[in-house]
Amino acid sequence: MSAYRAVKGTRDIFPEEIAAWKHIENVIGGVAELYGFQEIRTPVFEYTDLFRRGIGAATDIVGKEMFSFEPDPGGRSITLRPEMTAGVMRAFLQKNLHAAAPVHKLYYIAELFRKERPQAGRQRQFAQFGAELLGASSPEAVAEVIGLMMQVFSTLGVKGLKLRINTLGDMDDRVRYRDALKAYLVQYAADLDEPSRERLEKNPLRILDSKNPAVQDIVADGPKLRDYLKQGALDDFEQVLRYLDERGVSCSVDPLLVRGLDYYCHTAFEVASPELGAQDALGGGGRYDGLARQLGSKTDIPAAGFAVGMERLLIVMEKQGLLRHIGEKGPRVYVVLQDRELVSRAVTLCNSLRSAGISAEMDLCARSMKAQMREANRMHADFALFVGEAEIRSGLFGLKNLRTSGQEELDMKAVIARLCRKPDETESSAPC
CATH class of the missing domain: 3.40.50.800 (Anticodon-binding domain)
Known part of the structure; x- marks a missing residue:
């Protein structure tokens, strides 16, 4: 036996498992092609500022989970990518793709890195697949992104998924609601758990995601996001729901659903599986029209996308018996x-x-x-x-x-x- 072991939070993927990975990757590529999405591959590390500006300095990812280092004594900080959307948008802007065509559809299967506590389906080096639709974020564009994600799951045979969806309004709506929510929660700061007290200062919207029953009770009596949305945002969201219904995609509106990244606006969604237990999120996404400007663009670029954890998807498929015969194909x-x-x-x-x-x-x-x-x-x-x-x-x-x-x-x-x-x-x- 070797004296060396894999670094904590990483794992080896052996040939008997690779067949399942390739099967999923082939399905992703096939469904993406049906929707006109093309694959993009970006560098495994980017300048740290890209994630601070794109994801948000107050998010858990930037505050706690990034692997960052200085490339040389006088150089800029570099970070192993913790997510893909900021890097894809950076590549889109750097290549000036919006000048070549109004809409670009890109998908990826990529390795990512976060300083998370290792557990089932959550590693410090992990993989995601996702898609970004850049140049459009109309209700039909958002519905198309969600439809692509759900068709990958259905093609793989995954059952029992629950799609939750909400609208965050535009950035002004979100800021007004965040301020009102914070003012309300400050009164109950002593009753909040430690993670929620920390989020109260940095990112109070994330408290809505708390699974702590005591915190949920406090939130239930607080201000409602929907009361802070403009009518246009509500109309836009209703149209998204109609398009999903026409596609046969069932979903439930969850007024407490927010996404943990600062760039999201308007429609946000998350797909969950009961096979994953309490931490049941399999993937999610939404609109992010303001990200391009945050990264230096002179104009906003409408966009929508999603990401799904590959390891978590494999857990679900394993529990549902969908991997049983994959990998049995041998030489001719x-x-x-x-x-x-x-x-x-x-x-x-x-x-x-x-x-x-x-x-x-x-x-x-x-x-x-x-x-x-x-x-x-x-x-x-x-x-x-x-x-x-x-x-x-x-x-x-x-x-x-x-x-x-x-x-x-x-x-x-x-x-x-x-x-x-x-x-x-x-x-x-x-x-x-």
């Missing part, structure tokens, strides 16, 4: 060597098969035929191809179907044609 054929002196011929056959686009494996440890067959079954190979002196002399090789146990004697041209069929084809062959 396992070359079984009957005579070790023919190993060079087996290598040549494997190369020929792979050149034809057929995944092939062979024994590399000089094991017996029985052990090779066990390995072929362990790897979930579709076929076994037997190579011995008789096969080399005759040019006919035994090809055994490991699913049905049927066996054929074929020359290599016919073997390749047979293996190029899809697993469910029985008669006609298809080119690889």
Whole structure:
């Protein structure tokens, strides 16, 4: 055993798990393509100021959770990205994409870093997938972003999700409500728990998210966000709800839902799963029309997006039995060597098969035929191809179907044609 272990809050992802990750990633890419979203990849670290200005200096992420460091004695502070939206907007502005087309649809699957207390589904290095629609934040644009997120879940087969949604109004509405909420909560400061007292000074809206029943009781009698919203914001929100209903996306309006990042305005949403327990949030997002200006743009750029935790999604899928058969796909054929002196011929056959686009494996440890067959079954190979002196002399090789146990004697041209069929084809062959 090694004397070294993975750093706390990080974990290794082994080959048997990678199949599930790739399955989810393929679904994300496929659904994103249906909606016209294209993938973007940004640097794993950015200047710290980007997150302070974009996310908000008073947020928990900036205040407590960022991994920041100085690149050199006189340089600017750099931070491992704790979220993607600010970086995507930075890239959008730097490339001047808004001058090339009015609307850009971007999605990502990315590694992120936060100094969180490690627990199930929450690591210090973690992954998210998400999408950002830049250049539009109309009700139909917001509904499209939410529709994309929910279609990924439905395509993966995930059940029992609850979509909560709310409107925060514009930035002026949000500021007026924040001030009223703070003035109310100050009266009960002694009755608030420690996290809420801390948020009272920095970000009082986050107190609405508290799961503490005593705090919830205090909040219940306080000012209501809806009373501070302009009629236009309420009308806009009603239109979002209508579009979601037309898409068949069910949701519940939660007047206490706020997002923890300062750039959100108007529609905010969160999707939760009972499979995750008390901390049931799977992902969420909303509108952020003012972020571009916060990052130096001379004008606001309407935008909406979401992010979903990959590890948390995997937990939900595992509990719902959706990963049971993923990863069982093995090589198309396992070359079984009957005579070790023919190993060079087996290598040549494997190369020929792979050149034809057929995944092939062979024994590399000089094991017996029985052990090779066990390995072929362990790897979930579709076929076994037997190579011995008789096969080399005759040019006919035994090809055994490991699913049905049927066996054929074929020359290599016919073997390749047979293996190029899809697993469910029985008669006609298809080119690889």
